[in-house]
Amino acid sequence: MVTARRSVLDEPRPADAPPPGRPDWLLVAVFAVAVAAEAVARPGVAWRPLVTILALALVPAVLWRRSRPLASALVGWGVAGLLSILQLAFHDGELGLHTMLVVLVLLYSLVRWGSGRETVVGLAAVAAVAALGMYAASADRGEIFGGSVLLLLCVALAAAVRYRADVWHRQQREIRNQERVALARELHDIVAHHVSAIAVQAQAGGVVADAQPERAAEILAAIESEASRTLAEMRSMVRVLREPESVAYSPQRGVADLPALARADARPAVEVSLEGPLSLARPVDVALYRLAQESLTNAVRHARSATRVGIDVRREGDAVRLRVSDDGQTAPGPVPAPGFGLQGMAERAHLLGGSLSAGPGPAGGWVVEAVLPAEVLP
Known part of the structure; x- marks a missing residue:
């Protein structure tokens, strides 16, 4: 149990979080227009200017939901918590706009893009705000059950998408590792071939060094050329993974x-x-x-x-x-x-x-x- 808890807390953020793009700006624009339309057209909105300003304050949180998932979730659900506190303090009935449901997007992004610690902290804050909101609204059992199921479904969907993405990235890493292992085997064969040729040339140079000095100079030049080629090919493949087990010396086709x-x-x-x-x-x-x-x-x-x-x-x-x-x-x-x-x-x-x-x-x-x-x- 302790090990599982530590592994969850140590989970890093996904490394492939995309920056805000055109769909994000489109979402922000639609959200802002919806907030303005609801604030103007919906009757009976208590504290209309305040709740409109607080709703529009979520625009940066929507844009930052992937790069700053915990901060975005705390801002969004913090606004919801503030409205619940005002509702309890002044008994003005239901406060807020229906468009505030965008906080569910922030909850999804928290689980999808946050680290383990961020997710745990953020989910605890969301649970507290949700409980406060249900209490402030005097929700009955059906409303409590429905709201809880909605939150759990949002969390489950984000966790499923994150798990699927993790599996896909592991498969990609496995493909890269397999290719690097194959290249490492080829590097092993290439080096063995060139070093064998260098050894043969060096032995021949030792034999003819005294009787044919000019021939020995040609052999040294051939050794230098072979060694330079070997070094160039080795440097080109230094990024590959090395096979810890022994590999066969087999000729490679070209x-x-x-x-x-x-x-x-x-x-x-x-x-x-x-x-x-x-x-x-x-x-x-x-x-x-x-x-x-x-x-x-x-x-x-x-x-x-x-x-x-x-x-x-x-x-x-x-x-x-x-x-x-x-x-x-x-x-x-x-x-x-x-x-x-x-x-x-x-x-x-x-x-x-x-x-x-x-x-x-x-x-x-x-x-x-x-x-x-x-x-x-x-």
């Missing part, structure tokens, strides 16, 4: 292996086209093969009535472009959200300083395009 994916005697037929000088940094070379292979797998599995899949790799200056397209039928309606496979591919391209896009092609079918730097930056 762009030169893509023609092996071509097939004309199957359905869909696969055509591979390579254009331009394709001497690429090893991480980029491996990534292009992986992206093409994954895109081809997706096309074979999911493209409807596809007869052809084209894999095109083209060098464009300092970049290389991969395009995988099929001639299948595209389902009508909005483009579906990318699955975890496409998200993983996009993360791999991003880690190497490139980009990846996927969607329906202009002539039908599905197109995946990736643009990567030919030489990764150190």
Whole structure:
């Protein structure tokens, strides 16, 4: 019980709270107009100027509800509590406007965007104000039950949305971790390959150093070049996570292996086209093969009535472009959200300083395009 209480209190704020945008300003405008309209048109409003000013004072709280969820909730529910106190003190009947129900939005934002401590403090304040308001209004059991259910539903909805968002972000982190682990394995193989080559060159240099000094100088130059390339590729991938367990020393396939994916005697037929000088940094070379292979797998599995899949790799200056397209039928309606496979591919391209896009092609079918730097930056 103590551990659970501590974990709730230690819960941080969600890191993806968006700043106020056009929908927020629209909500504020609608709220302000509704307050003014109700204050003018509704008969029997006690202390009309005061309650109108207090209602309009909630406008900043609505705008700040995500960046300052606790402060916004305390302002909004504090105004409601003040009206209840005035109602009890002066017995003027019901005070306030129906538009004051915007405090439910502030309660939702408190649970959705607040930290654990902020949520606990804010919910305690809301419960106290709600109890005070029901007492001031002399609410019967039905009204107390209905009001309590409304508050609980608001809290439950915010908690459900927050939990769903947390699950989605964990899935995204898992995708990034998987891609970084895969890149770490490739880094392991790349380093092993280059270091082995350096070791062989160094042994050869030791053998010919006395008999052929000029040959030894060439070997030292080759060692320097190999070491510089290794350092450049290692620096380009320092952000990846490292696999704590041992990994196999297996050769990694690259762009030169893509023609092996071509097939004309199957359905869909696969055509591979390579254009331009394709001497690429090893991480980029491996990534292009992986992206093409994954895109081809997706096309074979999911493209409807596809007869052809084209894999095109083209060098464009300092970049290389991969395009995988099929001639299948595209389902009508909005483009579906990318699955975890496409998200993983996009993360791999991003880690190497490139980009990846996927969607329906202009002539039908599905197109995946990736643009990567030919030489990764150190």
